[in-house]
Amino acid sequence: MKKILIIGGSGFVSTNLIKYIPENWEIFATYNCNSIKNQKIKSFKINLIENPKEIISIIQKIKPDYIVDTVAFPSVDLCEENHLLADKLHIDVTKIISKISSKINSKLLFLSTDAVFEGQLNKKYLETDIAKPVNYYGYTKLKAEEIILLASKNNVVLRTAVIYGANDKSRFTNWILSYLREQKTVDPFIDQHNSPTLVDDLSQAIIKILQNDISGLFHATGPTCVNRYDFALILAKEFGLDSNLIKPVTSLEKKQVAPRPISTCLDSSKLEHSIDFNFKDLETGISFIAS
Numbered sequence: 001m002k003k004i005l006i007i008g009g010s011g012f013v014s015t016n017l018i019k020y021i022p023e024n025w026e027i028f029a030t031y032n033c034n035s036i037k038n039q040k041i042k043s044f045k046i047n048l049i050e051n052p053k054e055i056i057s058i059i060q061k062i063k064p065d066y067i068v069d070t071v072a073f074p075s076v077d078l079c080e081e082n083h084l085l086a087d088k089l090h091i092d093v094t095k096i097i098s099k100i101s102s103k104i105n106s107k108l109l110f111l112s113t114d115a116v117f118e119g120q121l122n123k124k125y126l127e128t129d130i131a132k133p134v135n136y137y138g139y140t141k142l143k144a145e146e147i148i149l150l151a152s153k154n155n156v157v158l159r160t161a162v163i164y165g166a167n168d169k170s171r172f173t174n175w176i177l178s179y180l181r182e183q184k185t186v187d188p189f190i191d192q193h194n195s196p197t198l199v200d201d202l203s204q205a206i207i208k209i210l211q212n213d214i215s216g217l218f219h220a221t222g223p224t225c226v227n228r229y230d231f232a233l234i235l236a237k238e239f240g241l242d243s244n245l246i247k248p249v250t251s252l253e254k255k256q257v258a259p260r261p262i263s264t265c266l267d268s269s270k271l272e273h274s275i276d277f278n279f280k281d282l283e284t285g286i287s288f289i290a291s
């Protein structure tokens with residue numbers, strides 16, 4: 001029986017990932033503020049900012065075949081305002097986890113981001129393109145990637161983006177849908193482009209990577225390159241909501257603390273070929289969550 005440890009098991013991706021884990025795997029997971037109710041999972045509470053080294057004994061006790069590390073600050077702006085906290089959770093904790101993981105020969109899979117790229121319109125980034133983050137969130141995630149990939153040749157880094165799904169933790173889709181349902185206006189950016197990723201696709205890809213023992217750096221996003229305004233329009237159409245309530249805004253008009261790249265769409269064909277899997281385009285993904 002395989003053993004999998006999900007660090008950050010209470011988060012958005014992890015909650016979905018758990019649905020796709022084969023029945024005969026033993027599941028362990030950590031959480032911080034949000035406890036894990038699923039009876040099939042042995043869970044451990046840990047605050048990785050306050051007690052980062054506690055993760056060492058948890059990993060040593062379980063000796064998992066696979067570790068999936070999803071812990072991160074979701075807020076790009078928080079990382080920009082508090083470098084020390086971002087360094088602690090994204091860099092220092094990653095060093096601790098990757099060191100103990102390689103010592104006991106666990107395969108470690110880490111979720112990274114399209115924010116490692118500077119951003120360029122009409123381009124889909126490949127794994128071979130040079131990373132050059134424009135904000136501190138992207139910088140710390142890039143440092144973490146380097147640590148993970150150096151620690152063991154069996155490790156995996158997946159760069160993903162704007163994850164969405166039928167889940168109350170799906171931030172962008174929930175904002176748009178809840179406002180439109182209440183007849184309130186929304187103002188998504190028209191000048192920030194990404195490749196939105198269906199959380200169910202990402203979960204299935206992670207399981208295939210582990211089962212096939214694939215290693216290295218991969219992009220793991222949907223194929224559609226879209227700005228947030230057009231994303232919102234597609235959502236409104238699929239859910240039968242009033243698209244007149246969607247007002248486009250530019251990054252100049254609505255200031256954010258951290259700078260954002262203009263377009264960080266990713267090409268995920270390397271991963272798709274490696275695991276014989278296709279990520280859904282945005283229309284198909286949205287009709288999946290609407291069904």
Ligand SMILES: NC(=O)c1ccc[n+]([C@@H]2O[C@H](COP(=O)([O-])OP(=O)(O)OC[C@H]3O[C@@H](n4cnc5c(N)ncnc54)[C@H](OP(=O)(O)O)[C@@H]3O)[C@@H](O)[C@H]2O)c1
Nearest residue numbers: 008010011012013031032033034047048071072111162163
């Ligand atoms: N969501 C996206 O659109 C997106 C896009 C690109 C990349 N990613 C990457 O994908 C990964 C997963 O994203 P997600 O949306 O699933 O994240 P999430 O829902 O915010 O989950 C984060 C997890 O980290 C845990 N955590 C946070 N601070 C912690 C701390 N101090 N100590 C211990 N645990 C802590 C949380 O625990 P509690 O909830 O129990 O506090 C939660 O389980 C992240 O690495 C993120 O950078 C996400």
